[in-house]
Amino acid sequence: MNKPLRRISLFCGLLVLALLIRTNWLQYVQAEELSTRKENRRVQIAQYATERGNIIVQGQPITGSAVTDGSDYKFKRTYLDGPLWAPVTGYASQAFGSTQLESLDDGILTGNDDRLFFDRTIGMFTGEKKQGGNVVTTLNAAAQKAAYEKLGTKKGAVAAIDPRTGAILALVSTPSYDPSTFAGNSKTDEKAWVALKDSEDKNLVNRALRETYPPGSTFKVVTAAAALENGVVSDINAPTDTPEPYILPGTKTPMVNHASGCEKATLNFALQVSCNSVFANMGDKVGRDKMVETAQKFGFNNDKIDIPVRAFASVYDKTMGKDGNAQSSIGQFNTAATPLQMAMVTAAIANDGKLMKPYMVEQLTAPNLDTIEKHEPQEMSRPVSPANAQKIQQMMVNVVENGTGTTAKIKGVTVGGKTGTAQHGEKNAKRPYAWFISYAENPDGTSPVAVAVVIEDSAADREDITGGGLAAPVAKAVMEAVLKNKG
Amino acid sequence: MSVVTNTTTIGAIEAPSRRNTELLLLAFAVVIPIFAYANVGLAIHGELPPGMFLYGLGFAVLAGIGHLVVRRYAKYADPLLLPIATLLNGLGVVLIWRLDQSERLQNLAKRSFGTFSESAPRQMMYTGLALALFAVVLLVLKDHRVLQRFTYISMAGALILLILPVVPGLGADVFGAKIWISVGGFSIQPGEFAKIVIAIFFAGYLMVKRDALALASRRFMGLYLPRGRDLGPILMIWAVSLLVLVFENDLGTSLLFFGMFVIMLYVATERTSWIVIGLLMSVGGAVVVGTFASHVKVRVTAWLDPFACYSTSGACEQVGQSIMSFGSGGVLGTGWGQGNSDLIGFAANSDFIFSTVGEELGLTGVMAFLLLYGLIIERGVRTALAARDPFGKLFAVGLSGAFALQIFVVAGGVMGLIPLTGMTMPFLASGGSSVLANWVLIAILIRISDTARRPAPAPAPSPDSEMTQVVRPS
Numbered sequence: 001m002n003k004p005l006r007r008i009s010l011f012c013g014l015l016v017l018a019l020l021i022r023t024n025w026l027q028y029v030q031a032e033e034l035s036t037r038k039e040n041r042r043v044q045i046a047q048y049a050t051e052r053g054n055i056i057v058q059g060q061p062i063t064g065s066a067v068t069d070g071s072d073y074k075f076k077r078t079y080l081d082g083p084l085w086a087p088v089t090g091y092a093s094q095a096f097g098s099t100q101l102e103s104l105d106d107g108i109l110t111g112n113d114d115r116l117f118f119d120r121t122i123g124m125f126t127g128e129k130k131q132g133g134n135v136v137t138t139l140n141a142a143a144q145k146a147a148y149e150k151l152g153t154k155k156g157a158v159a160a161i162d163p164r165t166g167a168i169l170a171l172v173s174t175p176s177y178d179p180s181t182f183a184g185n186s187k188t189d190e191k192a193w194v195a196l197k198d199s200e201d202k203n204l205v206n207r208a209l210r211e212t213y214p215p216g217s218t219f220k221v222v223t224a225a226a227a228l229e230n231g232v233v234s235d236i237n238a239p240t241d242t243p244e245p246y247i248l249p250g251t252k253t254p255m256v257n258h259a260s261g262c263e264k265a266t267l268n269f270a271l272q273v274s275c276n277s278v279f280a281n282m283g284d285k286v287g288r289d290k291m292v293e294t295a296q297k298f299g300f301n302n303d304k305i306d307i308p309v310r311a312f313a314s315v316y317d318k319t320m321g322k323d324g325n326a327q328s329s330i331g332q333f334n335t336a337a338t339p340l341q342m343a344m345v346t347a348a349i350a351n352d353g354k355l356m357k358p359y360m361v362e363q364l365t366a367p368n369l370d371t372i373e374k375h376e377p378q379e380m381s382r383p384v385s386p387a388n389a390q391k392i393q394q395m396m397v398n399v400v401e402n403g404t405g406t407t408a409k410i411k412g413v414t415v416g417g418k419t420g421t422a423q424h425g426e427k428n429a430k431r432p433y434a435w436f437i438s439y440a441e442n443p444d445g446t447s448p449v450a451v452a453v454v455i456e457d458s459a460a461d462r463e464d465i466t467g468g469g470l471a472a473p474v475a476k477a478v479m480e481a482v483l484k485n486k487g
Numbered sequence: 488m489s490v491v492t493n494t495t496t497i498g499a500i501e502a503p504s505r506r507n508t509e510l511l512l513l514a515f516a517v518v519i520p521i522f523a524y525a526n527v528g529l530a531i532h533g534e535l536p537p538g539m540f541l542y543g544l545g546f547a548v549l550a551g552i553g554h555l556v557v558r559r560y561a562k563y564a565d566p567l568l569l570p571i572a573t574l575l576n577g578l579g580v581v582l583i584w585r586l587d588q589s590e591r592l593q594n595l596a597k598r599s600f601g602t603f604s605e606s607a608p609r610q611m612m613y614t615g616l617a618l619a620l621f622a623v624v625l626l627v628l629k630d631h632r633v634l635q636r637f638t639y640i641s642m643a644g645a646l647i648l649l650i651l652p653v654v655p656g657l658g659a660d661v662f663g664a665k666i667w668i669s670v671g672g673f674s675i676q677p678g679e680f681a682k683i684v685i686a687i688f689f690a691g692y693l694m695v696k697r698d699a700l701a702l703a704s705r706r707f708m709g710l711y712l713p714r715g716r717d718l719g720p721i722l723m724i725w726a727v728s729l730l731v732l733v734f735e736n737d738l739g740t741s742l743l744f745f746g747m748f749v750i751m752l753y754v755a756t757e758r759t760s761w762i763v764i765g766l767l768m769s770v771g772g773a774v775v776v777g778t779f780a781s782h783v784k785v786r787v788t789a790w791l792d793p794f795a796c797y798s799t800s801g802a803c804e805q806v807g808q809s810i811m812s813f814g815s816g817g818v819l820g821t822g823w824g825q826g827n828s829d830l831i832g833f834a835a836n837s838d839f840i841f842s843t844v845g846e847e848l849g850l851t852g853v854m855a856f857l858l859l860y861g862l863i864i865e866r867g868v869r870t871a872l873a874a875r876d877p878f879g880k881l882f883a884v885g886l887s888g889a890f891a892l893q894i895f896v897v898a899g900g901v902m903g904l905i906p907l908t909g910m911t912m913p914f915l916a917s918g919g920s921s922v923l924a925n926w927v928l929i930a931i932l933i934r935i936s937d938t939a940r941r942p943a944p945a946p947a948p949s950p951d952s953e954m955t956q957v958v959r960p961s
Contacts, residue, residue: 001880002872004754008884009868011750012891016861019895020854022904026813027850034814039797039807042815042827072591 041072044094046110048073053109053132053367055089055101057139063089068184077102082178084148087157087171087206088139088360090309091179096193100206100309101135101361108133108364108372115364115372131367138167138362143449146481147172150474156434156455157207159339160478163347163439163450165377166356168307170451170478171340173207209311212336213454216422218435219331220271220279221392222345226294227267227282228388236267236391246277249322255280255330271395272403274419276330283329284322291325292318297383298345298355300337307340307358314341331422342437342452348381349396350416350439350447353389355380396438405436407472410480414441419472431456436471440479449482451475505566506558512570513554517547520577523823527585530824536584542611546577549618556622560629561937567866568936571859572929575914576614576922578856581823582843583607583917586836589829606836606917613919617926624930631935635878638691645685648677649727653734666737666909676911678740679924682747682889683931689748690881692720693755697877701756713760724748725768729776736782739896739908743889745769750888751881754871783906790906802907805831805839810903813845813853820849836917838909841901857898860913864891867932873939883935886928 026034036043052075054061062085064078077092079085090100098106107113111120111132123130140160147158151174160170181192196203205211227233233240244263245254255277262275270278283291292301295316299305303313314337317328327333337345340358348355357380364373384392396416399405405417417438424430439450453471521543528536536542550573557564584607586592596603628634634641652658657668667674693700696717703714728745731737749765777783785802793807808831816826826846831839845853867887874880893910900907911918913925 001754001757001877004757005868005872005880005884008750008754008888009865009872012864012868012888013861015891015895016857016864018904019857019898019902022899022902023813023845023850023853023857026810026902027816027845027853028818031814031817034811035817037794037811037814039794040811040815041830042811045827 045072046112047092047098047106048075048077048094050111050130050132051075052077052092053111053134055085055109056134056136057085057088057141057144060141061134073185077179077183079178079180079183082180083176084144084172086176086179087173087208088137088144089179090206091183093179093183093185093189093193095185095189096182101137104308105135105361105364108135111367113372116366119366119368133367133372134365134369136362136365138162138169138360139171140169140482140485142481142485143170143478144172146170146477147451147453147474148174148176150477151455154455154470155201155207156453156471156474157211157339158451158453158474158478159208159343160449160451160482161340161343161347161356161358163351163356163447166347166358166380167362167377168340168358168360169449169482171206171208171360173205173211175201175203177203206309207454207456208339209307209309210338212312212314212338212341213433213435213456214335214422214424215331215337215342216420216433216435217274217276217331218342218345218418218420218437218452219329219335219337220274221349221396221418221437222295222298223279223283223286223291223329224267224271224392224395225298225349225384225388226286226291228391229294229384230286230290232282232285233267236395239264239266240270240278240281242270242275242278242281244277246281248280248326249284251323253323255326268395268398271418272398274404279330280326284326286329288318288320288322288325291329292316294383297381298348299341299380305340305358307360309360311338311340314338331420339452339454342435342454343450346437346439346452347447347450348383349389349392350441350450351389352386353384354382354386400438405438405472407469408436408438408476408479410440410476410483413479413483415439415476415479416441417472417475434470436475438472438475438479440483449479451478453478504562506554506562509557509566509569510554512566513550513573516570516574516577517543517550519574520546520581523578523581524584526823527581527588528824530822531585531588545611545615546580549615553618553621556625557933560625561933563937563940563942564933565866565870565936565940567862568929568933571863571866572914572926575856575859576617576926579840579912579915579917580607580610580614582840582915583610583836585824585847586829586840586843588824589835591829592832592835595832609919610917610922613922616919617922620923621926621930624927625934628931628934631879631882631931631938632876634687634882635691635694638688638695641684641688641691645681645688646727648681648684649731649735649740651677666735666740673919676918676920678737679911679920680927681740682743682893683886683924683928685744686747686751686882686885686889689751689885690878693751693881694877696720697755700752700761701758713758713764725772729772733776733780736780737909738783738786738906739893739900739910742769742896742908743892743910745772746892747885747889751885754884755877755881786906786908790903793903805833806901806903806907808832809839809842809901812839812842813902816846816849816853818850820845820847820852823847837911838897838907838916839901840915840917841898841912844915845902856915857894860890860894863887863929864894866936870932870936870939874935875939879935879938883932886932890928 051065055063062080065075066078068076073094090102092098092102109132111130143160147170156174158170158172161168177196182189242264247254257276259273259275262277265275265278300314300316305311317334324333328335357378359375362375363371366372393416396418400408400415400417404419408415408417415438420435422433434455437452439447441447453474455470525535553569557569587605587607593603651668652666666676666678700717728741731741752761777787789802789806793803796803797807812828828843828846829835831842844856864887867883871880871883874883896908897910897912899905911921
């Protein structure tokens with residue numbers, strides 16, 4: 001009977017071997033995948049096992065941690081002025097995941113990041129509890145508050161950038177939400193979450209980064225830049241050859257002007273009163289491909305604008321026909337931009353043609369406040385030459401001084417801007433979007449702030465929704481706040 | 488000149504009894520769980536657990552008694568079986584105690600039953616009982632061949648044990664499987680004991696019938712096929728297994744019995760054809776039952792892709808939680824008391840206790856446990872090889888084979904290698920029946936190995952060699 005016994009012995013060995021192979025598969029090969037699955041609650045449990053680090057604005061934390069009495073999670077995220085800062089922080093919820101900085105810098109905030117390995121190891125010996133690091137942002141509290149308060153109950157977004165560095169000063173989206181309300185995992189948290197998730201106003205959407213709007217007339221700045229850069233226009237005060245009415249190329253449709261005096265108008269005057277025909281004409285002369293090239297230098301069609309939260313790509317269509325290109329040149333048709341994108345356009349012009357990479361995390365610090373990572377301002381591209389940038393600045397200042405943007409005037413400060421009223425919806429039936437982009441200048445000619453404001457269909461009358469009327473005062477408040485805070 | 492030559496046959500050199508090896512190993516088997524216990528206490532509460540030395544001492548006394556009994560009554564027994572079983576049992580109690588400390592499981596128990604009671608003290612009590620039973624078996628069962636007499640009584644006993652859970656008023660339905668009976672507040676799993684009893688029957692029966700089963704056969708396509716009437720017993724066992732599966736919803740027990748029978752049949756007859764027939768029958772049975780029994784179908788779905796149905800089916804969630812537990816443990820594990828294997832919820836300290844090993848001790852710990860089980864199995868098969876009588880051989884291989892199958896079915900189930908079945912990990916899982924039955928199993932293997940390794944009695948001195956004088960011509 002010994003021969004079959006030996007075989008049985010082999011068979012039993014194989015059974016055990018199969019188990020050994022399986023456990024290697026589970027615990028070595030698949031370990032990473034299994035331990036980070038979305039079904040795996042250990043991820044959240046670890047996230048909230050220690051006091052979370054904070055997100056910091058101008059030295060003040062805008063987040064906090066509170067002890068909870070649940071058995072799964074020891075701490076819960078809290079927010080100071082949640083609705084104000086939600087577009088910056090995102091949320092960190094025990095039950096509903098996390099977004100934006102809370103998610104991207106989770107490793108630093110929880111203290112699990114590899115770069116904190118040394119701190120953790122030391123903590124292991126000294127018996128100190130694991131702590132999270134901090135995320136120091138570039139935001140300007142005064143500018144953020146000014147924008148949020150000025151937007152008030154209107155639906156819209158504001159993005160403000162320091163053109164010299166690319167540092168983001170304000171990032172506001174309304175209506176906002178308070179991430180504290182669903183940070184836990186109780187029934188009330190769930191209710192708050194469901195209400196926000198399904199809300200008609202799309203509270204959870206970060207409109208400054210994650211919503212694209214037709215930029216309307218504010219896009220004329222880009223068209224002007226393309227015309228100047230490609231030699232279509234060299235003197236902004238020389239008359240163009242724009243007929244009245246201007247017929248869209250390849251069609252019989254005339255381009256409607258809301259301003260008068262657009263026939264053969266100069267580029268400067270055309271921007272001042274926002275002539276559609278002139279800019280459609282210029283865009284057509286520059287041609288689609290060159291328009292695309294300039295727009296892309298400003299950041300359009302780039303789906304990797306990470307600040308570090310990723311913004312949606314703004315669009316300038318690469319394949320449309322001539323008529324589409326002409327309409328796109330005045331920011332209609334397929335053209336769409338995020339508020340951040342239009343702030344970047346303004347910042348590039350204000351910074352004499354040099355576009356700095358936008359960012360909102362100044363540095364990541366360890367629990368002991370050592371710097372782990374520091375952002376150095378980086379140049380992203382040069383969409384226009386300094387000479388042409390200054391020409392556009394002249395035109396934009398003219399808009400604020402004498403044109404559609406007078407409501408943004410600040411006493412004693414040079415301000416350049418451009419209004420926009422973008423139509424949208426089927427046959428333009430929906431309420432238009434009101435846009436305003438602007439920058440303010442220091443006495444030395446550098447610019448500390450460029451801002452883009454968009455206001456969605458507000459309750460105001462259709463006629464009132466113009467960039468100058470609705471959006472410009474918001475931009476003005478933001479610029480004033482920045483100027484007052486650091487001059 | 489006369490040379491005195493001693494022509495007496497040299498008696499066999501006294502084989503080493505290996506008892507001291509066993510004692511040394513046993514010391515490790517006692518110390519390791521005590522350290523594990525201290526580790527859990529420090530990790531969870533930041534202090535050494537209460538009564539650590541008392542528990543340690545109690546555990547050492549139990550192991551010591553086990554050792555003394557073996558030393559006295561089974562001197563030549565295999566030296567590995569007792570220490571490994573002790574180690575596994577000790578670590579099992581620590582694992583159960585660790586899960587007792589889980590707030591999550593305490594709340595779960597309070598929500599579902601209104602109260603929470605610790606399982607570790609009970610498990611410790613059963614361990615004491617089990618070692619007592621272990622001693623009794625070794626004391627009473629001086630020779631395993633005695634059990635041959637009970638061949639047919641064993642069959643009846645096994646059948647009764649298997650049927651008990653479906654007897655109305657006695658059986659209890661726990662999570663869909665009817666493998667429990669409750670008597671006076673105690674839950675007993677008769678299947679665990681049936682495993683041993685039925686091995687007696689198989690061994691006794693096959694020992695008698697092996698020649699008929701092996702020789703009277705026809706050759707067909709390279710296989711020796713048994714005669715129709717010899718197929719009777721295997722068909723009956725197959726039918727009983729299927730009935731167990733259908734009426735008790737217990738895939739594990741059913742597989743275990745049938746597998747054990749096929750293994751023993753193969754060893755008894757040395758005919759590969761039995762393996763083929765057995766495999767065909769079990770696959771056939773599994774397919775038929777798998778298609779019709781919803782309970783089994785759910786388990787199979789959960790096995791195929793636990794995350795596809797994770798939020799909709801409890802079975803999928805269990806399997807998913809279990810394999811996430813293993814995955815989260817990684818190579819080195821989180822350490823005693825620092826994992827979250829209690830997320831599995833129900834049955835975390837019984838059917839799913841191996842997931843806690845996976846998470847807290849990691850790949851390293853799981854491999855160590857599997858190798859310990861592997862050692863028990865291989866020592867069992869080694870005992871069968873060394874046994875001198877066919878009954879002992881069959882009995883030992885039956886028990887070892889069943890043990891191997893049980894490990895495979897349970898560990899494979901919680902690791903998602905095969906569909907999950909409701910069985911318990913020997914020595915680790917919380918549950919009195921399992922501990923008692925497995926200690927009896929170890930006692931029997933020790934008895935058989937003792938008989939096998941015991942040196943043959945020295946031959947009676949030959950009178951001739953004493954009396955006859957060699958007469959040499961001088």
